[in-house]
Amino acid sequence: MNLLLAEVAQAAQRLADAGVPSPRFDAEELAAFVHGVKRGALHTVPDAEFDARYWEAVARREAREPLQHITGRAxxxxxxxQVGxxxxxxxxxxxxxxxxxxxxxxxxxxxxxxxxxxxxxxxxxxxxxxxxxxxxxxxxxxxxxxxxxxxxxxxxxxxxxxxxxxxxxxxxxxxxxxxxxxxxxxxxxxxxxxxxxxxxxxxxxxxxxxxxxxxxxxxxxxxxxxxxxxxxxxxxxxxxxxxxxxxxxxxxxxxxxxxxxxxxxxxxxxxxxxxxxxxxx
The missing domain is CATH 3.40.50.150 (Vaccinia Virus protein VP39)
Incomplete structure (x- = not known):
């Protein structure tokens, strides 16, 4: 498992603990948005390109800000x-x-x-x-x-x-x-x-x-x-x-x-x- 997928797994658990209805999906969607790839391509992101801004996005979702407001898209x-x-x-x-x-x-x-x-x-x-x-x-x-x-x-x-x-x-x-x-x-x-x-x-x-x-x-x-x-x-x-x-x-x-x-x-x-x-x- 590469670094990004490991971080996504941790993020999904944090979102689940916060009561987010679809924690795994949201964790993956945020990762894809921050890193500029499709959800199915998260495994292709090199460890060296992991963007720490991912955790900023996760924190916002953890606080129950809508996923679509964070990504700006629905x-x-x-x-x-475009939404917000x-x-x-x-x-x-x-x-x-x-x-x-x-x-x-x-x-x-x-x-x-x-x-x-x-x-x-x-x-x-x-x-x-x-x-x-x-x-x-x-x-x-x-x-x-x-x-x-x-x-x-x-x-x-x-x-x-x-x-x-x-x-x-x-x-x-x-x-x-x-x-x-x-x-x-x-x-x-x-x-x-x-x-x-x-x-x-x-x-x-x-x-x-x-x-x-x-x-x-x-x-x-x-x-x-x-x-x-x-x-x-x-x-x-x-x-x-x-x-x-x-x-x-x-x-x-x-x-x-x-x-x-x-x-x-x-x-x-x-x-x-x-x-x-x-x-x-």
């Missing part, structure tokens, strides 16, 4: 995104939400599907859709100016139309025309603050996490905005907490102009997102 589907303080770090759970949306759009008999991403954050969802559905027209909105700066960096050079504004009132120029609305809004109840993982609670912006006493305030607003934006037959997909699986579909009720409201599991088979279709007149 991976989402086929994307590598002021923007929500995209999670793997959201990849299944986007996967459902991509399948739904591809199944539509529409030449150039019109897509709106509400609460875009880093721009991960909008950019993934623009990349994986090349014929689509993708629009995204973000309220936080700090998050918007990260989204601008990530969507620069893409076809995503990125705007600054409130998700509940955004895109009045697209009312009744949109084929798919997608959102990963804030959905944590304010009463759950102390139970949130330190990486999120202490580093993700509160605007992207918490949403009223029951966590559903933003989702209710997204439902109203989506109904305004969608054409009849258009679909909405909204991420939520696994504990909200029995509640969110009821927000998209028939009396409010919706049809086919249903919940869907993530890769861990936990209820993760709700879809619904704007009812035909």
């Amino acid at each position: 991976f989402f589907r086929y994307l590598e995104l 303080p002021g923007v929500f770090v995209p999670r793997p759970e959201t990849e299944s939400v986007v996967g459902w949306a991509i399948d739904a759009v591809r199944a539509m008999d529409v030449a150039e599907p019109l897509i709106v991403d509400l609460c875009t954050g880093s721009g991960a969802i909008a950019l993934a859709l623009a990349q994986e559905v090349p014929r689509s027209r993708v629009h995204a909105v973000e309220l936080s100016e700090q998050a918007l700066e990260w989204a601008r960096k990530n969507t620069a050079g893409s076809k995503v139309d990125l705007r600054h504004g409130d998700a509940f009132t955004a895109f009045p120029d697209l009312d009744g025309q949109v084929d798919l609305v997608i959102s990963n809004p804030p959905y944590i109840p304010l009463t759950e603050w102390e139970h949130v993982a330190p990486e999120a609670r202490d580093h993700d912006p509160e605007l992207a996490l918490f949403s009223g006493p029951d966590g559903l305030h933003a989702i209710r607003g997204i439902a109203r905005a989506a109904h305004r934006l969608l054409r009849p037959g258009g679909v909405v997909v909204v991420e939520h907490a696994d504990s909200q699986g029995g509640q969110v579909p009821w927000i998209f009720e028939e009396d409010a102009g919706w049809a086919d409201a249903a919940d869907h599991p993530d890769l861990n088979n936990r209820p993760r997102f709700t879809t619904a279709r704007r009812a035909m007149p």
Whole structure:
């Protein structure tokens, strides 16, 4: 075993003792980042090139600073995104939400599907859709100016139309025309603050996490905005907490102009997102 791999093993134990959920992965990812190699090539780093800055990065992660803030990058589907303080770090759970949306759009008999991403954050969802559905027209909105700066960096050079504004009132120029609305809004109840993982609670912006006493305030607003934006037959997909699986579909009720409201599991088979279709007149 070379020096770097031995240090990674020690770092993984330190991270495990600190309660980091994926200590070995994080220890390897930090080593790869500091030494400028892929994780699978850590064994190729000569002992003489071991960089002591690795232990500075490990100490930051040990203090529960997000891995992505230390490396400045987050991976989402086929994307590598720039992230840091002021923007929500995209999670793997959201990849299944986007996967459902991509399948739904591809199944539509529409030449150039019109897509709106509400609460875009880093721009991960909008950019993934623009990349994986090349014929689509993708629009995204973000309220936080700090998050918007990260989204601008990530969507620069893409076809995503990125705007600054409130998700509940955004895109009045697209009312009744949109084929798919997608959102990963804030959905944590304010009463759950102390139970949130330190990486999120202490580093993700509160605007992207918490949403009223029951966590559903933003989702209710997204439902109203989506109904305004969608054409009849258009679909909405909204991420939520696994504990909200029995509640969110009821927000998209028939009396409010919706049809086919249903919940869907993530890769861990936990209820993760709700879809619904704007009812035909």
